[in-house]
Amino acid sequence: MLSRTLVLKVASWSLVEHIVRKTFLFRSLVKRFVAGDTLDEVIPVCEDLVARGFFTTLDLLGENVKSVEAAVAAKNAYIEMLRRIGQSPCRPRTNISIKLTQCGFDQGDELTEAHYREVLDFAQAMDECFVRVDMESSAYTERTLRLVEKVWSDYKNTGTVLQSALYRTPQDAQQLIDLGIRVRLVKGAYLEPERVAYQDKSKVDEAFVDVAKKLMLEGNYPAIATHDEAIIDQLLAFAKERKIESERFEFQMLLGIRRDLQEKLREAGYHVRIYVPFGESWYPYFSRRLAERPANMFFILKSLLKG
């Protein structure tokens, strides 16, 4: 946890951001996690993954827009993503994720709701294309869940994400199960205070397994989003024991992480969806991926020393 905190802190310094953005050295590492800057670059990545038997989710990087104009631009970009997916052979296996702070959450709930509904309208007309609302830091959890629930009563092609790091998640999972709203379960990518979240990784992992089992038994097509092979093995054993068919849930992983495991699960006949991020605002996402695994930092340091 300490090294993750440290990496995220150092990554937030603007000088470090400048170096990472400008240095050639980082380009191949960035490319591993981020599919490109534009839709022209990212749609072929999804098409390739789908041709290989995966499902994909397109994610436009960026968060916390600073103005109404930027929120409108993000909403228009989401609609453009859907339009381009609709023209592509990857369409039946591709959907999108959106972030409410890109839709204008810091500018106001009404604006955000209007943008979210406009995106869903467009997606619904595309044969119910699914739109998932990513979960951001705990400052937004309550508002995100209430808005998804509100909008879900009119649009069934939406769902959201729960983070096992948060103490509140078992109750939220029950609520979303009762309503029939689709959930992606993750561990949680944000640094959260002890007041709201487990600080001990083993507790986050334990909670992940407990909530995942509940979702697999009672949830509406849950997404188990982790690269943790030990957890995945436990959940596969659980599915076997409780006779939960493989079509009732899916695994989700991030582009470029544990590609071996992605292949292995797909070959074993499970639904595996790859989350494919793209866009110019890749820096915060990239720092979170670096912080998750100190080995990524060692790779950079090794290359720096070599060069």
Ligand code: FDA
């Ligand atoms: P953990 O961090 O314990 O890693 C398990 C293993 O995976 C590691 O031992 C390593 O082998 C591999 N691994 C993990 N991260 C790696 C990396 N960066 N580089 C190389 N190897 C790595 N979070 C959030 O707060 N809100 C959200 O909406 C989402 N959405 C989302 C979608 C999808 C599809 C995924 C897979 C994840 C998210 N997340 C997220 C991120 C999530 O919360 C979490 O930060 C990451 O998935 C890493 O946690 P793991 O579950 O993989 O476990």
